[in-house]
Amino acid sequence: MTVPLQRVDCLKLILDTPKGRGVFATRKIEAGTVVDTAPVIILHKEQFDNYIQHSLLLHYSYNWPIACETPGKYTIHQAVVLGLGSMFNHSSIRQNIGWKRNLEKEVIVYTALRDIAEGEELLISYGSHLTFEDVEAAQMKEGEEDVIDILARIDI
Numbered sequence: 001m002t003v004p005l006q007r008v009d010c011l012k013l014i015l016d017t018p019k020g021r022g023v024f025a026t027r028k029i030e031a032g033t034v035v036d037t038a039p040v041i042i043l044h045k046e047q048f049d050n051y052i053q054h055s056l057l058l059h060y061s062y063n064w065p066i067a068c069e070t071p072g073k074y075t076i077h078q079a080v081v082l083g084l085g086s087m088f089n090h091s092s093i094r095q096n097i098g099w100k101r102n103l104e105k106e107v108i109v110y111t112a113l114r115d116i117a118e119g120e121e122l123l124i125s126y127g128s129h130l131t132f133e134d135v136e137a138a139q140m141k142e143g144e145e146d147v148i149d150i151l152a153r154i155d156i
């Protein structure tokens with residue numbers, strides 16, 4: 001089995017944003033473009049519970065469903081995302097990148113949800129349970145949260 005590692009060649013990392021490092025476009029990216037394909041390292045639950053969740057890597061891990069013997073049932077593990085996948089910051093109000101797990105190939109594919117302008121930051125949604133204080137929290141208006149949760153669930 002092979003995995004095409006699609007990634008655009010117009011990204012740069014800025015080190016000193018208010019969110020730490022972040023990924024930015026160096027030219028326009030069209031809606032629907034696959035911007036990156038990131039392999040993951042799936043962690044054993046015991047490793048995660050005993051070590052990883054007490055470390056910095058907690059902030060670089062995603063929920064990762066693993067199929068059980070019962071058809072259609074999954075248990076949730078954690079996976080650390082390699083490469084650029086771990087550099088995308090979160091936005092509840094300006095997300096422009098959707099992400100989808102490929103459970104069989106153990107990668108996450110990141111796709112532009114709309115046209116992204118040159119100089120714009122590439123932002124994903126981490127969902128509604130954040131482990132840090134969102135620097136954009138003050139910009140969120142009351143009542144937006146429901147829409148955000150809906151957006152976060154959209155499969156691309």
Ligand SMILES: C[S@@+](CC[C@H](N)C(=O)[O-])C[C@H]1O[C@@H](n2cnc3c(N)ncnc32)[C@H](O)[C@@H]1O
Nearest residue numbers: 019020021059086087088089090132133134135
């Ligand atoms: C997956 S990392 C993203 C890359 C990170 N900025 C870095 O320099 O390694 C997740 C971390 O980025 C920061 N971060 C991401 N989105 C943020 C936001 N909206 N507000 C504040 N910090 C954010 C938090 O420190 C979070 O734990």
